[in-house]
Amino acid sequence: MKLESFNNIYHYNRKSRVKRWFYIFLALCVIILFLPWTQNIKVKGNVTSLLQEQRPQQLNSPIPGRIARWHVKNGDFVKKGDTILQLTEVKEDYMDPLLIDRTEEQVKAKQGVRNYYEAKVNTTDAQLSALASGRDLKLEQLKVKLGQLNNKLAAEEAELEAANNELELTTDQYQRQKKMYDEGLVSLTQLQQRSITYQNATAKKTAAQNKLAQTRQEIITVNLEQSATVQDYSEKLNKTQGELFQSKGQIESSEGDIAKLQNQVSNYKIRLGLYAVIAAQDGQIVQLNKAGIGEILKDGESIGSIVPGNVDYAVEIYIKPVDLPLVKAGQSVMFVFDGFPAIVFSGWPNTSYGIFRGKVIAVESNISANGLFRALAIEDKGKKPWPPQLKMGAGVQGIAILNDVPVWYELWRNINGFPPDYYTVKNEKPTSGNEKSK
Incomplete structure (x- = not known):
């Protein structure tokens, strides 16, 4: 009995194709094995x-302060230079509204002190010049006087020499006259005349010696006066120079104080510009972590982040x-x-x-x-x-x-379990040895 449905289900009379498909699959596998x-x-x-500047960057408070006003919110896009928030001062050292004006007044006062000492330096320089001129004039006068005394000394030495010569002559004449008187050849009157002449010559020599000694003493006195003048003017010059250096020191000190105060004025002016936190570049504001008004920020404290727009x-x-x-x-x-x-x-x-x-x-x-x-x-x-x-x-x-x-x-x-082949970039110079290992 022939059952048609049985044959359609079990295909007893149909030829098998498994072997053909097996060879086809095997051939495909072999082909695949040789594919790249x-x-x-x-x-x-x-x-x-x-680039570092294109990465997300923190927004930090440049100074300690209290938040006064927000100008942005999370997700807002800002341009470079836009104000993000406004701060007010919290440090008592900077709360004076006239702080800059008063500091500038201190600068002007210090500049006045400096100008005073500069004028004093000029006056002291003039005093030094006057003292130096006075010393030179005095020494020149003493030098002239000393020259006169030396000339006088030379004249008196010549006078003393003449007196010595005259004394020697009168002494010889007196002795010969006395001898003749003793022999009765001359009268007593003639002897007395020679005696007077001898005594006058002796007195003249003594007077010349006294004048010479006095002149020499005057020369010594003038030399001492020169030394005293030099010492006196040296003391005055040293004292004046000390005042000059002191005034110059005060000028340098004033310059330092002025520079310090000017630095403070600059810092105060710059600080005024730091009360507004400014966007450093174009970007989006994200992750704001401070809430509301009146919150106090520390120096350098993070406020949020800004993500650059062009990256x-x-x-x-x-x-x-x-x-x-x-x-x-x-x-x-x-x-x-x-x-x-x-x-x-x-x-x-x-x-x-x-x-x-x-x-x-x-x-x-x-x-x-x-x-x-x-x-x-x-x-x-x-x-x-x-x-x-x-x-x-x-x-x-x-x-x-x-x-x-x-x-x-x-x-x-x-x-x-081998690693991949070592890779060599084509534009690199080839190294010695094989380019591949394994």
Whole structure:
């Protein structure tokens, strides 16, 4: 009995095709084994910026103060120079509303003191000049007087010499006259005349000696007067010079006080401009952590953050130490940004969808706190541009592209636990030895 439904279910009379499909599958597997496969290593990271000024930055209070007014709120976009909040003073040293004016008055007072001492210096210089001129004039007078006395001394010495000669002559004449008187050749009157002449010559010599001694004493007196004059004027000059140096010291001290007070005036004026917290660049205000009016801020205390508006984005990726030798500057990297759908075929990067290309520009030599090495990558300008919706800190999955190898080689490498082949950037100079290991 022939059952048609039974034959349709179990196909007893139908020829089997399993063998043919097995050979087709086997042939496909063999073909796949010889297809090219791009080696890669997978890394994770986040969006950042190469430039420090383009990264999110804290807003800090430049001075201690009390919040008087807010000009922004969370999420607002500001331009460079916009006021974020207004502060009022809390330190008693700066609360005087006329602080700058009164400090400037102190500067003027110190400048007046300096001008007084400058005038005193000029007067003292004039006194020094007058004393020096008076000393020179006095010494010149004494020098002239000393010259006169020396001339007088020379004349008196000549006079004394003449008196000595006359005395010798009269002495000889007196002795001869006395001898003749004793012999009775001359009278007593003649002897007395010679005696008077002799006595006059003796008195004349004595007078010449006294005059000479007096002149010499006057010379000694003039010399002493010269020394006394020099000493007296030296004392006066030293005293005046001491006053001069004291006045100059007061001028220097006043200059220091003036500079200090002017510095205070400048600081006070600059402090006036710090009561308003200003945006240093264009960006968005986020994470404001102070509430309301009247809250007191400390010096340098964080108020919130500002995220720059114009950013040249980069990606920081973290590499395992075992994979570090495989990553070099200039290497190509594929990125999948969080929030952007993608279909990734890691072995065939050209067939992937939704990926963005980048290029490694630096690999840090120091290990990070998370035990991984940090590398920085930027957009590959010759490929698909990165999405403009990127935000700082967004998550990134990266695939560092290495060498192209057959699929069978990649399977064999993974089965044996071998690392990927060392990657050599094409624009780098080749190193000595083999470019590949393993």
